[in-house]
Amino acid sequence: MTVDGFRSTIDDVLPRWVIPPLKVLLALFFVGLVVLQAMSLPGSLAHMVEEDPSTAPIRWPLFAVLLTGLVCVQVVVVCTWRLLDLVRDDRIFDDRAFPWVDGIIAAVCLAWLLLVGLLVWAGATADDPGVPVVLTGMVLASGVLGLLMVVMRALLRQATALRTEMAQVI
């Protein structure tokens, strides 16, 4: 072994087969979200108005909120995809990784705000507790996810500093 060869690379610790199936799942998830945005969402809102014409005024505001929420999830998927590329190429411990992590945090924050807004609105207007309960769960889950991402970002920052420091050791 050469003296220079001590730096442990991603190939030493992560099985090679993990990333490709993960990216396939992310791609399928992304396609599912597009189908949801393009077909299910407009369809179910049109159905809602057909069933109860009094909901017509909220049709487009609700569409905009739900569409934005789904875009947030897509942003998270894209950022995760890019970060996986960086992991695969052993470039994750680099300043260039941070915009993608920030993208995830921003998207989760926006989604959380949208969910809180929906919860407040649904709590005030819904006559059965089903929707508010589901929304409460989603608010809690996205809050946990967002704060966890902040912790992960701090860990990435620490690891990047350590890697930079170690790279200077001869």
Next chain:
Amino acid sequence: MPIVVRLDVELAKRKMGVGEFADLVGLTPANVAVLKNGRAKAVRFSTLESICRVLGCQPGDILEYVED
């Protein structure tokens, strides 16, 4: 930095080229250059060990403390 690497002196004594030295120690020529230019921030004991083995010298022959 007040710690000076006297690698060039030891290499000159033995009439050893940088490329040959890098090969024998197992360093990249770039890292040997960093050592020689005094830009090194940290050296592994294993690196120091290889350098001493290749040059047949003691760490004190290579590293020297000088006041700023």
